[in-house]
Amino acid sequence: MAQTLRKSNSSSNFGYPLAMRSHWQAPNALLGAEVLNALPKWLQQALEDNSAQAMALSEGLSNDNYRLCGSQGDWVLRVNRQQSVWCDRQQELANWRCAAKAGLAPGLIWHSDDNTFYLSQFIIQAKPWSALMGPQAQNNSQDLFMAEHKHLACSSLLDENKPIGLLMDLLRPLSQLPVPDVALTPRVQWQDYFTRLTAITVDTRHVPTSAWQQAFEQLSGLSVQIELWLTQLESCLVANQYCHRDLNPSNLLLVGDRLQCIDFEYATASHPLFELASVIATHQLTPFQVSSLTQQYLAFNPNVNQSGLEAMPAAMNCYWLCCAAWALLMAAERFYSVPPAFTTKKVTTNSSQSLQTYLTYFKEYQQLITI
The missing domain is CATH 3.30.200.20 (Phosphorylase Kinase; domain 1)
Structure with missing residues (x-):
């Protein structure tokens, strides 16, 4: 699953900051x-x-x-x-x-x-949402947001409420879209990732590096905790809903006075808290904003029962868990021209550099899992 850490790039980019060395060409x-x-x-x-x-x-x-x-x-x-x-x-x-x-x-x-x-x-933004709320946002991102979007302000609201209002105005209607026919629960996603990772380790010729193997063993060692997290998520679920499942700042566009989302590679019917976790995990939010967003999201959402708030730490851990597993899968893919199940042919030397990049992502994601 293409995920975005607070320090990483997004999986897609429509109307976003251009690559640092990009320039117009024929x-x-x-x-x-x-x-x-x-x-x-x-x-x-x-x-x-x-x-x-x-x-x-x-x-x-x-x-x-x-x-x-x-x-x-x-x-x-x-x-x-x-x-x-x-x-x-x-x-x-x-x-x-x-x-x-x-x-x-x-x-x-x-x-x-x-x-x-x-x-x-191409959507032209006055200011990219990723620059305001993403990993590259400066410490004064809230002040910057206020200065550039005064027209969104309501004098009766706290400054910190403005980004939360925009997020809620996206999250609420997204959750009310027709539920997709295909569902992907956190448990099924984790089992799919873990099965793929395990298949790579069956034949030692397919294991990219010892560092990759060690990373896989770290994930495997969390099996008891993972089962507890998944069970807690399942206990608060009333029904799956339409979920984008990758609402990081670089997948959101600030279009006038509202947000739009892009990159629907992983959108499906899924757990409402996984959707919320993807926002909280990747946005530069203050504790007040996290609390406000969580409370507002749970207050309107009929798809989660009264234990939803208690399950949020489990949702966050499952989000980062899937990020970490995804990073290992991407590392393995970059080490081979196609996944090892189909070939053992290694690609160019650049694959080793790409492998290390995804192992770095893994370490960062894994450190965000709270035990």
């Missing part, structure tokens, strides 16, 4: 002939115009994104990596369209038949 120079030829004819023609430009957006962890700008429009092209083997693209598109219909996400303009390419409108 579309054919940046994208290459293979990608251009896969695009719809009308877009190919638009990009042939001399005024057309392309720029790489901040690289995601499971896909790549490009801004395409010309006289006929301003778009975001997302290129999905084939390594995301556990993402159901048809489910992703259905959930994206559902949210877009409700005004909670940018609309999908086009996608390729094999779902490798997605095209949507």
Whole structure:
């Protein structure tokens, strides 16, 4: 599951800060002939115009994104990596369209038949939500928010309530969308991740490094605690709901006086507290804001019973647990050209660097699990 730690990059990026070294280029120079030829004819023609430009957006962890700008429009092209083997693209598109219909996400303009390419409108933000509430936010992020968004203010509210109000105005309608046909509970997700990780260790030839093996053993050693967390989550559940499941700041756009979300790779029917945990874990919130957001979310939500508040620590641990397991899976994928179940062919030397990057993510995620 593509997750975002307070120090990491997001898995996708529409209208967000550009990569530090990105610059405008000719579309054919940046994208290459293979990608251009896969695009719809009308877009190919638009990009042939001399005024057309392309720029790489901040690289995601499971896909790549490009801004395409010309006289006929301003778009975001997302290129999905084939390594995301556990993402159901048809489910992703259905959930994206559902949210877009409700005004909670940018609309999908086009996608390729094999779902490798997605095209949507580029959303211009006065200030990226990720800069206000994400890991790169400065200590004065709340003051910055106030200064730049006075039009959102209500004099009777505390300053700290403004971001919470925006988040609630997204979380509430998201939870009320039609429940997807496919469900993914925290238990099923963990079992799926753990099964995949275990399969890698069956044959020692498939274990990327000793450091990877040690990380896996650390997760395995939490089996007793994990069962307690999952049981506590299940005990407070009334019903699954529509969940985005990756509402980190870089997956949210501040569009006028409301938030929209992007990147529906992991949206499904799931536990309401997992949705809330993804917000609390990745946003730079004060203790007051965490308490306020939690209380407001539980107060309106009929899908969690009265023990929901007590289960929040378990929800947070399950969130970081899945993040840690995901990081190990991504590390293994980067070590091989495709998952070890299909081949033992190693990729280029860069795979070792990428492996270490994901092991670093694992360590950071694992440290956020409270025992």
